[in-house]
Each structure stands twice: as C-alpha cells, then as structure tokens.
Amino acid sequence: MEKEGELTKSIQGKVAEKQDIERPKSHKPGSERQEKAEQSDLDVSQTAHGFARESMDFRDLYKGYSKSRVILLPVEPYLIHACWEVTHKDIEKAKQRLGNDYRSSQAVLRFYDITNIIFDGTNAHDTFDVDIDLQSRNWYVDLWSPDKSYFVDLGFKTRDGFFLPVTRSNVV
Known part of the structure; x- marks a missing residue:
C-alpha cells in the first residue's frame, strides 16, 4: 500500500510539473505581432528547424507534373x-x-x-x-x-x- 501511495504522489508531481510548462501563445488578428507579420515579406510561422519560411503564393506552386x-x-x-x-x-x-x-x-x-x-x-x-x-x-x-x-x-x-x-x- 505504501508503494502505491508513493507512486501516485510521484505521478501527480510529474503531472503538476507538466502543467507548469509555458505553452505557446496565440496571436489574435489585430495584435501587434500579427500586424508586423502582415507588413513583413516573411511568413512568421516556423518550420520544424525554427527557420522562417519565405511567403509564397501557393497558387503558383502547382505547375503540373509535365506528364499527362x-x-x-x-x-x-x-x-x-x-x-x-x-x-x-x-x-x-x-x-x-x-x-x-x-x-x-x-x-x-x-x-x-x-x-x-x-x-x-x-x-x-x-x-x-x-x-x-x-x-x-x-x-x-x-x-x-x-x-x-x-x-x-x-x-x-x-x-x-x-x-x-x-x-x-x-x-x-
């Protein structure tokens, strides 16, 4: 019984630690960051490696496969x-x-x-x-x-x- 109690306390402690982790903040339309992003030539979304991607018009992305x-x-x-x-x-x-x-x-x-x-x-x-x-x-x-x-x-x-x-x- 004592080991079960210790295990439960340990799990509860880990859950509490995870809840204290700061989550990314969302930016609502009209926020300062959103306005800067709209004025910028860069897309503010980050890739998996943390580098900003250049914005592009995705309608131009599809040019076909050059094969019928x-x-x-x-x-x-x-x-x-x-x-x-x-x-x-x-x-x-x-x-x-x-x-x-x-x-x-x-x-x-x-x-x-x-x-x-x-x-x-x-x-x-x-x-x-x-x-x-x-x-x-x-x-x-x-x-x-x-x-x-x-x-x-x-x-x-x-x-x-x-x-x-x-x-x-x-x-x-």
Missing part, C-alpha cells in the same frame, strides 16, 4: 472518381494528329471492361465512352456493376467515331 495522366479511384461499389492532367504538349500533339477534326472532337474517358482477362489491347469485354470537360480535371462516373474491372483511356473522339488516346489509367 489519368487516375481512377473507387468511391463506392457503383461509383468511380476519375482525375487527370493533360499537358499542353499532348494537346498540341492531338491537334496535329486530328487536324481540322480537333475543333469538333470531344474529350472522353473510354472505359474498358477487362474483368478476369489479360488485356491485349483488343479483347475488352465491353467499352463505353463518357464525355468530359477536359478543363474540369475530374469526373464522377456511375457504373452498372460493382464486380467488374475497368481502366480508361483519356482521349479525343471525332464526330466520325475515331478515337485518339492521350493517356491510360490504372485498373480498378
């Missing part, structure tokens, strides 16, 4: 989220390949049902196209069956049905 790509993410059994990036270079290549047909072409996600097969480029069970707005950079697609395997080619489809793929996704 499309990624499929399962959301629910009957819903897939597709997100993509198509480089300016690949759009220019598509314009050259399609010529005058480019203006009337439609950006599409061409879905391939490859359930339980080794895809050789021609043997998909089924395909279907989903018209997209290329600039939206993402799209949700409803599916008919939750037990199928799909991938997509993002590309351009002309009025006469010709399809020019730009990039291929992962399989979901």
